[in-house]
């Protein structure tokens with residue numbers, strides 16, 4: 666497996682960028698996991714040394730695995746999910762929909778059928794669900810998860826959780842889902858895809874980093890990207906329930922998958938650009954345990 670030591674480079678790019686344009690130096694404090702500004706070159710130097718030591722110790726850094734293609738990406742990412750299930754059989758998996766994780770789910774099903782994986786104690790919480798779609802609707806994420814994973818492995822249905830798209834009272838549903846995640850003890854491993862505009866879950870550009878589960882209005886670009894699954898763009902729901910960035914960042918580990926050249930620009934922005942709500946996935950640079958598994962095409966801007 667190819668492992669890129671991009672982190673050091675990333676931080677250097679980061680430093681140079683801000684040194685040049687802002688005359689301020691944003692960095693991540695590796696101990697508290699918070700952003701702060703270094704306003705003196707000496708301070709910057711110290712932070713760089715500390716980061717270097719953490720890096721050498723294999724500390725809090727993003728891992729980027731480059732896969733050859735979609736199939737390879739799916740297998741590598743499935744390996745990480747299955748390691749989680751094997752190491753902690755009663756873990757809480759945060760799951761994602763979209764086209765990217767389909768191959769990963771297929772691989773998990775295959776390993777389950779071979780007897781290599783057991784989901785009997787696993788619990789799952791999905792990132793999001795369209796508001797207004799019933800479970801029976803073949804475009805609901807409930808339907809997707811059953812179709813791609815739950816119906817093919819031995820996970821008890823009562824262990825699987827998604828926001829209830831048919832609950833009209835947004836406040837009530839968001840509170841229920843936030844409390845549910847907390848009652849499970851939080852997410853051990855959160856799987857994410859990335860939208861072309863950098864959205865994670867349905868957190869669209871401009872969303873505050875400070876939100877728990879909430880109801881969002883989908884952007885035109887997301888409606889456009891998702892219309893391929895519906896008869897027309899008019900049929901795409903206009904709202905969705907989603908875990909907020911805060912909920913996602915509370916996961917103990919994050920695994921993000923990306924495939925294809927059309928994701929190359931946003932992957933580059935998200936992981937090497939400034940941390941900004943305009944690119945929601947960029948917040949992941951602040952998480953202590955993030956793994957990106959992407960194919961060569963999706964990493965081609967790096």
Ligand SMILES: O=P(O)(O)OC[C@H]1O[C@](O)(CO)[C@@H](O)[C@@H]1O
Pocket residue numbers: 761762763764765766857858859860861865866867887890891
């Ligand atoms: O994997 P895809 O289909 O490119 O989708 C990327 C992201 O967009 C969504 O499908 C939402 O539009 C997410 O669920 C997903 O993470």
